[in-house]
Amino acid sequence: MADPQTTRNPFTDAESQAVGVEIHDLSKRFGQVEVLKQISFSVAPGEIFVLMGPSGSGKSVLLKHIVALEKPTSGRVLVDGREAASEEIRETVRMALVFQAGALFNSMSVYDNLALYPREHRVTNEQGIREKVMRALQILSLENAHQKYPSELSGGMKKRVAIARALVMEPQLMLYDEPTSELDPVMSATISEIIATLKEQYHVTSIVVSHDRELALNIADRVGILMGGRLVFLGPPAELAQPKDPRVADFLNPRIDLQNPRFKQLET
Amino acid sequence: MRTLNRVLEGIGSTILLLLRSVAYLPTLPRQFGRFVEQCYLIGYTTLPIVAILSFFIGSVLALQSGYAAQNLGPKQFIGLLVGLTMARELGPVMVAVLLTGRVGSAIAAELASMKVYQEIDALETMNIPPARMLVMPRLAATLFMMPVLTIIADLVGWFGGAIIAKYTSFIAIEPASYFATMRQYMDFDDVLNGLIKAEVFGFVIVLVCCNIGLNTRGGPREIGAAVTRAVVASLILILVLDYFVTKALM
Incomplete structure (x- = not known):
């Protein structure tokens, strides 16, 4: 297995410095809506970090900040210790984003x-x-x-x-936006295996935005859960077995309650 | 106020796109394949409709001026009238209008679709500037093809007028006489004037359509809206610029 501080090139076997990501007090506002509220966490070089959360909680927006497709309203996003939006990062760090719909040409x-x-x-x-x-x-x-x-x-x-x-x-940092959405369970498992294999063999730092509980539990080194624009959980996947926060528990193990359905609670 | 903001934002982003695209001009030799492909799309595929419309516009010009000249006398000036009007005004304006409908709308639709389906975002994450790959080759191809299309439009329009002038009973002038007045009273400056106009129109149309496409936000419905905006903005700009360029060239 490769040294955790290096990324191995899948084509040449050459090794390069693995990169980490740091997010400090990141807030993002679109008009009157605050999508991200003072988010802080870091991803170590070579780690698989899975970011989960309900739809509309700001996961994809956060991912776009790392590749500088969005600019923070406040706070900082650092890749390899430098501003993610800087020209220097674009030129020196190879980052790749796998879009939710593929974004193939x-x-x-x-x-x-x-x-x-x-x-x-x-x-x-x-x-x-x-x-x-x-x-x-x-x-x-x-x-x-x-x-x-x-x-x-x-x-x-x-x-x-x-x-x-x-x-x-030949990325040093791979970002995945919902890589298993709209796929059948077998294909979801295949994609999870691919992400894990890329980490094992090439030691690429990976940040995966997903709803997929199985993916998070099986391949993540750490998991973050975003709700309402705030990071409500950050820790190893083992801790998700018995989450302390009832919102996290409900998100991970939603019980179908026909007597008191959620959409009716939302109405009142 | 909101509309004014949007217009000013559009002007600003168009100027920025222009500067970025021009900065990538030295990469043109590397992108020669894309340049040739755009020349084909802008020039070759537009050519048949340019030829058909120019023929009939030249014909109608000859017919109308011949009809008006019935009571005035010197019908041989029909050649000059068709020649000057096609070269200085209708040739470039008609090619620009066709470019808007045929090419500008397609550019806006393609780039808007790429934006909506995140292909533009994908390019940016690959550190491939859209201005380099998608805009600059189109602008260069437009500058190359517009004079060609305009000269063809002029020639076909002149010949259309000549045919109608010969075979319409109340005009009946021989092509030799029709072209003689054209040669006598027109010079290369008249044609050059039209070519400069065509270059300006083509450049602005493609730049505006690219900018509107690249700044599309929202879902698939916005693609249609972007095309409409691009076509309307281009048509307005053609007519506004026509006045100012004509005045500047006088």
Whole structure:
């Protein structure tokens, strides 16, 4: 297994410094709505951190701050000890975000989707790019899909292609936005296995936003739970077996109550 | 107040996009494939409709001026009238209007769709600036293709007018006489004037459509709204700029 302070490149076996993430008092406001309220936590290099929470709790917005697609209203987001939005981070730290819907380029084949990053950044020549792309597709068991277009792929395949595209970037930090949503249980388990394998083999720091309890319990080193824009739980997944906070308990083990349904409680 | 804010925001973001795109101009040789693809889309696919419309616009110009000249006498000036109007005004304006409908709307729809479906966000996380990959090759291709389209529009319009002038009974002027007045009273500056206009229109249309597409927010419904905004803004800009460019070139 790799040294926890280094990330191993899946294509060249070269090792580079693993990066961590620190979030200090992060708040985000959209108009009058405060989506994130003074969030603070850190993710250690090489760790799998799973961020859970109900829909609309601000998980994806938080993820977008790490890749600088959103700017904080207040607070700081640091990657490898430096401001996440800085040009320096963009140039020196390889971060990849796997979007919830894949965000594959619909006008390009799977091969071209994967080849775009190395081509644009002139990582290597066309032969080298071909080797990288085919290796990434092989890791994700997608060798036969390289000529297909995103519209010809199933939901699970799209997610795997999105992960393969991220992998081609040789990331030091992988961010996943709902990687198992809209997938059947077997495919969800497959994606969880892929994330865990990438950590085991390449020691990539991973932050996973998910609703998937199984994924969190099985692959996370630590879990954070966001509710109403606040971090209400932060700890190892084992602590989720008997959560102290009743809101966390209800979120993780929701009981279907036909006598007193939740939507009726919301009305009153 | 809100509308004014939105307009000012649009102007600001368009200028920023222009500066960013121009800064990526040195990457054009690396993006030659994209440039050629955009030349094909902007030029080749627009050409048939430009030719058809120019032919009929030239024809109608000849017909109307011939009809008006029945009582005035010197029908040979129909050639000059069609020639000047096509070269200085209708050629570039018509190509710009067609570019808006055929290309501008497609650009706005494509980029808005990429924005809504997070493809633009994906590019940004890959540190691939959309201005470099999506905007600059389109602007360069437009600057390259607009003069070509406009010259074709002018030529086809002139020939359309010549055919109608010969075969319409109340006009009946020979093409030699029709083109003689054109050659005698028109010079290259008249054509150049129209080409400059076409360049300005094309550049502004593509820039505005790209900017509106890239700034689309919301769901799939916003894609349609972005296309409408892009087409309306482009058409207004064509007519407003037409006045100012015409005045500046006089």
